[in-house]
Amino acid sequence: AQSVTQPDIHITVSEGASLELRCNYSYGATPYLFWYVQSPGQGLQLLLKYFSGDTLVQGIKGFEAEFKRSQSSFNLRKPSVHWSDAAEYFCAVGASGNKLVFGAGTILRVKS
C-alpha cells in the first residue's frame, strides 16, 4: 500500500530565505504525487502535482518540486519565502479510487 513520510513536523525559515520541505513516498509503481497547502482553519489548496514526464514540476505561488525515483522523494522548494507562506504543507500520493494518501504534514513558520 502507498504511504508518505514527511520527516519534519515543524520548519522555521527567515523571510527571503530558501525553503525545502521533504517528502518520501512508498509505492512500487510510478506514483502520482501532490503537494497541498493549508492555512489555519482553511481547506487544502493544490500547489502542484506530478504524474509523469519532466521530474521538475512548477506550481503556484512560486513553488516547485522535484521527483527523484532513486530516492523515492518529492521535495518541495521555494527560492525565497514570504511571510504569507506560513501554513501547513501536506505531501500526498494517489491511490486507487482517486484516493489521496497524505503525509503527516509540515508546519512552516516564517520569521521576519
Next chain:
Amino acid sequence: DTEVTQTPKHLVMGMTNKKSLKCEQHMGHRAMYWYKQKAKKPPELMFVYSYEKLSINESVPSRFSPECPNSSLLNLHLHALQPEDSALYLCASSQELAGFGTDTQYFGPGTRLTVL
C-alpha cells in the same frame, strides 16, 4: 471557478442533537468526497460519491450518514456524535473518480465541528 463551498463554517452540537453539514460545487464535477481532519493531523477520507452513488465508505460509524441529492450537492448528516468526533470536516470534488489521484481534488474551507 474552482470553488467548493461548505456550510456552516462552525457548528457546536450536543451528543443528542441531529445536524447536517452541506457542501456545494458548480464545476460540473461528478465525484465528491468527505474528509475528517483532527487537529495537527492530515485529512482522513470518510466517503466518496461518484455520479451521486456512494462509491467508498472507509468504515465510518453509522452516526455519520452521507447523502448526495444531486451532482452539485453533498450532505453529511450527524446524529448521536461523540466528543471525539470534534474535528474539521472537509468536502472535496473532482471531475471523475479516475485512477490514482489523477483527477485533481478541489477542497472546500471546511466546517469546524465541536461536539459537547
